[in-house]
Amino acid sequence: MQxxxxxxxxxxxxxxxxxxxxxxxxxxxxxxxxxxxxxFLLQDAFGLSTTFIWFENYAxxxxxxxxxxAVLRTFIFSAAIAGSSLSFALLLAVMADKPLRGSxxxxxxxxxxxxxxxxxAGVLWIFMxxxxxxxxxxxxxxxxxxWNPQLNGDHAVTLIVLAAAWKQISxxxxxxxxxxxxxxxxxxxxxxxxxxxPMRRFWTVTFPLLTPTIFFLIVVNIVxxxxxxxxxxxxxxxxxxxxxxxxxxxxxxxxxxLGGNLGSSAAQSVMxxxxxxxxxxxxxxxxxRKVTY
Amino acid sequence: xxxxxGFRRFVAHFILWIGIAIVAFPVYLAFVASTQDAASIANGxxxxxxxxxxxxxxxxxxxxxxxxxxxxxxxxMLFNSLVMALAIAxxxxxxxxxxxxxxxxxxxxxxxxxxxxxxxxxxxxxxxRIYPTYKIAADFGMLDSYAGLTLPLIASATATLxxxxxxxxxxxxxxxxxxxDGAGPLRFFWDTLLPLSRTNMAALxxxxxxxxxxxxxxxxxxxxxxxxxxxxxxxxxxxTTTDALTEWPIVMCTAVxxxxxxxxxxxxxQRLFVRGLVETEK
Numbered sequence: 233m234q235x236x237x238x239x240x241x242x243x244x245x246x247x248x249x250x251x252x253x254x255x256x257x258x259x260x261x262x263x264x265x266x267x268x269x270x271x272f273l274l275q276d277a278f279g280l281s282t283t284f285i286w287f288e289n290y291a292x293x294x295x296x297x298x299x300x301x302a303v304l305r306t307f308i309f310s311a312a313i314a315g316s317s318l319s320f321a322l323l324l325a326v327m328a329d330k331p332l333r334g335s336x337x338x339x340x341x342x343x344x345x346x347x348x349x350x351x352x353a354g355v356l357w358i359f360m361x362x363x364x365x366x367x368x369x370x371x372x373x374x375x376x377x378x379w380n381p382q383l384n385g386d387h388a389v390t391l392i393v394l395a396a397a398w399k400q401i402s403x404x405x406x407x408x409x410x411x412x413x414x415x416x417x418x419x420x421x422x423x424x425x426x427x428x429x430p431m432r433r434f435w436t437v438t439f440p441l442l443t444p445t446i447f448f449l450i451v452v453n454i455v456x457x458x459x460x461x462x463x464x465x466x467x468x469x470x471x472x473x474x475x476x477x478x479x480x481x482x483x484x485x486x487x488x489x490l491g492g493n494l495g496s497s498a499a500q501s502v503m504x505x506x507x508x509x510x511x512x513x514x515x516x517x518x519x520x521r522k523v524t525y
Numbered sequence: 526x527x528x529x530x531g532f533r534r535f536v537a538h539f540i541l542w543i544g545i546a547i548v549a550f551p552v553y554l555a556f557v558a559s560t561q562d563a564a565s566i567a568n569g570x571x572x573x574x575x576x577x578x579x580x581x582x583x584x585x586x587x588x589x590x591x592x593x594x595x596x597x598x599x600x601x602m603l604f605n606s607l608v609m610a611l612a613i614a615x616x617x618x619x620x621x622x623x624x625x626x627x628x629x630x631x632x633x634x635x636x637x638x639x640x641x642x643x644x645x646x647x648x649x650x651x652x653x654r655i656y657p658t659y660k661i662a663a664d665f666g667m668l669d670s671y672a673g674l675t676l677p678l679i680a681s682a683t684a685t686l687x688x689x690x691x692x693x694x695x696x697x698x699x700x701x702x703x704x705x706d707g708a709g710p711l712r713f714f715w716d717t718l719l720p721l722s723r724t725n726m727a728a729l730x731x732x733x734x735x736x737x738x739x740x741x742x743x744x745x746x747x748x749x750x751x752x753x754x755x756x757x758x759x760x761x762x763x764x765t766t767t768d769a770l771t772e773w774p775i776v777m778c779t780a781v782x783x784x785x786x787x788x789x790x791x792x793x794x795q796r797l798f799v800r801g802l803v804e805t806e807k
Contacts, residue, residue, distance in 0.1 A: 359555065
């Protein structure tokens with residue numbers, strides 16, 4: 233935890249800490265505390281008077297069917313984004329792990345989308361699947377699908393899942409590749425000598441040894457689907473049509489901004505904090521396991 | 526590895542090229558669209574090969590901007606994005622290396638309490654406390670300023686943890702040796718620790734630059750003036766709900782320009798990028 237030999241100074245360590253602590257207090261603890269405080273308040277429509285109402289904001293939130301719909305929607309989004317992006321990235325990583333000519337080039341060509349901003353990824357996919365001028369939408373119409381994400385909620389959800397999963401492929405690919413390269417080749421060779429065919433080797437040796445990576449990536453992808461999709465959703469659909477793409481984070485934003493319902497928005501923020509802390513706790517348990525492994 | 530012969534190897538190459546095509550196609554399409562004139566995109570029959578309006582479109586985008594919506598040249602937005610990304614990256618590295626140094630190399634009361642106080646911030650992204658943070662920034666008069674754009678995003682523990690981890694691996698003998706040479710804590714930090722941390726700082730810089738450049742929700746709230754917009758916000762505002770007003774060639778030029786700096790950083794500094802990504806997630 234700390235060095236054996238250290239410096240001693242009455243003031244210097246505090247001086248060194250001041251910038252970090254000041255920023256953290258001002259822009260982290262103070263606003264987080266305010267969010268908790270606000271979630272207990274009811275503000276009238278003009279912001280003139282506030283009343284302390286204990287847990288009524290939470291109670292009201294938990295009686296709204298829309299809230300449960302948003303929770304469910306967010307989990308469906310997470311599952312779809314994590315599922316599609318992880319499986320595709322795993323396939324690519326398994327291929328790139330083979331001793332191939334040009335494997336360095338493959339890696340470079342697959343990792344750069346990490347740097348594309350979510351909102352920009354959203355714009356690229358809107359353009360590609362735009363109902364009247366998108367190149368891919370033309371193809372879909374040719375196949376007899378009446379593609380229109382601006383009116384059809386399912387289409388809008390598909391659009392966002394595609395853009396979000398597309399952007400996340402490179403991240404997952406990179407970690408899968410690192411995980412695969414950490415598996416000792418001797419284990420696989422032993423399995424091959426025992427007569428296991430490549431497919432069987434993958435499912436009985438590689439995949440189990442990769443579970444820590446998979447687990448870690450599932451948590452990261454869920455957090456990504458919760459928060460980083462904000463830019464994609466705002467750029468692509470703005471939560472619509474008819475709330476079909478309104479996730480929990482987007483609902484916090486809309487309720488606070490447009491509805492002016494700060495109390496409810498704050499209560500939602502606090503609920504989100506709880507979810508994130510739970511997810512992070514799961515992740516830390518995994519990290520511990522990796523260390524002792 | 527074991528037997529990766531003829532046919533299997535061909536399949537692997539094939540799948541990888543399909544993956545690359547899927548990953549690259551949306552960007553290729555954006556580039557193609559950015560070289561066409563508005564009419565040939567609007568009629569829905571866009572060619573899949575680059576057109577002849579490349580220079581014209583990019584010049585208009587950078588120096589004039591989209592006439593319908595944001596009325597601000599994209600050059601200005603790119604500059605704002607650059608300032609924000611650099612300030613976040615450098616600011617985070619600077620304040621975290623100082624605090625990590627203090628926590629690892631000094632003994633003082635409340636050391637662990639302060640460490641935990643910083644550590645907990647890891648858990649909550651800015652999205653969940655967005656309105657109170659906005660209000661604080663507004664109270665400090667930070668709306669539409671570079672300070673408002675960057676300072677709240679600097680509050681994070683990742684970098685502090687990373688430096689702490691690295692300092693723990695630095696041999697104690699170095700400290701004792703420089704102490705024998707008569708060096709004080711600041712001298713040791715500047716002459717010994719900083720040069721040793723150079724690679725870590727560079728790797729972190731790459732990750733934080735991308736993080737800063739791609740920020741969306743916070744700049745969206747904190748900037749109201751057009752000339753303070755970042756490029757990621759600007760592009761969003763160029764897409765109007767009434768389709769007829771969206772100038773797609775300009776939007777796509779902006780998309781390409783918005784992707785260029787962070788993608789270039791990833792490709793040119795690939796080794797540092799991979800290192801930074803793996804280490805910040807540990």
